[in-house]
Amino acid sequence: MISIVIPIYNEAETLPLLYSRLMTVLPALQDKCEVIFVDDGSSDQSLSIMSGYVRENESIRVLKLSRNFGHQAAITAGLKNAAGDAVIIMDGDLQDPPEELPQFIEKWREGFDVVYAIREKRKEGVLKRMAYHNFYRILDLVSDIKIPLDSGDFCVLDRKVVNVLNNELPENIRFVRGLRSYAGFKQIGIRYERHGRAAGEAKYTYKKLIKLALDGIFGFTLLPLKMATYSGLFVAVSSLIIGLVFLMARFFNFPIFGTHVQDVPGFTTLAVGGFFLGGIILLFMGVLGEYMGRIYIEVKQRPLYIVEQVIENRQPSISVNN
Numbered sequence: 001m002i003s004i005v006i007p008i009y010n011e012a013e014t015l016p017l018l019y020s021r022l023m024t025v026l027p028a029l030q031d032k033c034e035v036i037f038v039d040d041g042s043s044d045q046s047l048s049i050m051s052g053y054v055r056e057n058e059s060i061r062v063l064k065l066s067r068n069f070g071h072q073a074a075i076t077a078g079l080k081n082a083a084g085d086a087v088i089i090m091d092g093d094l095q096d097p098p099e100e101l102p103q104f105i106e107k108w109r110e111g112f113d114v115v116y117a118i119r120e121k122r123k124e125g126v127l128k129r130m131a132y133h134n135f136y137r138i139l140d141l142v143s144d145i146k147i148p149l150d151s152g153d154f155c156v157l158d159r160k161v162v163n164v165l166n167n168e169l170p171e172n173i174r175f176v177r178g179l180r181s182y183a184g185f186k187q188i189g190i191r192y193e194r195h196g197r198a199a200g201e202a203k204y205t206y207k208k209l210i211k212l213a214l215d216g217i218f219g220f221t222l223l224p225l226k227m228a229t230y231s232g233l234f235v236a237v238s239s240l241i242i243g244l245v246f247l248m249a250r251f252f253n254f255p256i257f258g259t260h261v262q263d264v265p266g267f268t269t270l271a272v273g274g275f276f277l278g279g280i281i282l283l284f285m286g287v288l289g290e291y292m293g294r295i296y297i298e299v300k301q302r303p304l305y306i307v308e309q310v311i312e313n314r315q316p317s318i319s320v321n322n
C-alpha cells in the first residue's frame with residue numbers, strides 16, 4: 001500500500017481541485033492507496049470539505065490536530081499514522097503537482113528508499129525566491145550533513161525510512177528534509193517544476209519561514225557556536241598584539257600613525273573597540289540563546305502535535321493488527 005500525507009491549513013479553496021486531480025492520478029500508481037489529510041487547525045471550511053471526501057471515499061482519512069502546530073509537525077503526525085510501504089509527502093496547495101507521483105513511485109519501485117523532488121523554476125515572488133536560494137546554499141555550507149540543494153518536503157519515503165523518522169529521530173524541533181537526509185539509505189532527487197499555488201495565500205508567513213530556516217541551520221550544525229570560539233580567539237589574539245604594540249610605544253616612545261601614545265586621549269580606539277567587542281558579544285549571546293532555547297524545548301518533551309480526532313470511513317471489522 002502507498003500512503004499520501006498532505007498537511008492542510010486553511011486550504012478550502014484548493015481542496016476540490018486537489019481532490020479531483022489526486023483521484024485521477026491514484027490509479028496510475030498501481031497500488032492500494034490511502035490519503036491522509038492532516039488538518040493543522042484550519043479555521044475555514046477545510047475540515048468539513050475533507051470530512052465530505054471521507055464519506056464518499058474509503059481510502060481517505062483525516063487527522064485533525066487540536067490546533068495549528070505548523071507544517072513540519074503536521075507532516076510528522078501524518079508519517080506516524082501512515083501505514084503504507086511507501087509514504088508520499090506533498091503540499092496541499094498543488095505546488096507539488098500530483099501528476100508527478102507516478103514517476104516518483106516508479107523510482108521507489110526501482111529500489112530507491114528516498115525519492116525527493118528538486119524544485120526548479122519556482123513561481124514565488126523574486127524576494128522569496130532569492131531568500132530560498134540563498135538559504136539552501138548557506139545551509140549546505142554550514143550543515144554537518146549533506147542536505148540536497150533546493151529540495152523541499154515533497155518526496156516518497158520507503159517504510160524503512162519512515163520507521164527511522166518515527167522511531168529513531170524523536171527530536172521535537174523538526175526540519176523534515178534535513179532528518180530525511182540524515183536517515184541515509186538510497187536516495188535520489190528528481191527535478192520538477194514547482195508550480196504556483198492553485199488558490200489562496202501562502203500559509204507560511206515570513207515569520208514561520210524564518211523559524212523554519214533557523215531550525216534547519218541550528219538543528220544541523222554547531223558552526224555558529226564554533227564561530228564564537230574562533231572570533232573570540234581572533235579578537236583576543238589581536239588585542240594582545242595591539243596591546244603589546246601600545247605598551248612598547250609608551251615605553252620606547254615611538255609614534256603610532258604619526259602620534260605619540262601619551263599625547264592622545266585615544267577615544268576613537270576605545271570607542272570603536274568597545275562597540276565592536278560589544279557587538280560580537282551580543283551576537284554570540286544570541287547564538288547561545290538559540291541553542292539553549294532549543295535544548296529547553298527538547299528537554300520539556302512536550303508532544304509535537306496533539307491529534308484531536310481521526311475521521312475515517314472504515315467498514316466495521318475485526319482488526320487483525322492490534
Ligand code: UDP
Pocket residue numbers: 006007008009010011040068069070071074090091092093095201202203204
Ligand atoms: N501548512 C500547514 N500548517 C502551517 C502552514 C502550512 O499544514 O502552519 C500546509 C499548507 O496548507 C500547505 C503546505 O503546508 O499544504 C505548504 O504551505 P505553504 O503553501 O503555505 O508553504 P510554501 O509553499 O509557501 O512553502
Ligand code: MG
Pocket residue numbers: 091093095197202
Ligand atoms: Mg505552497
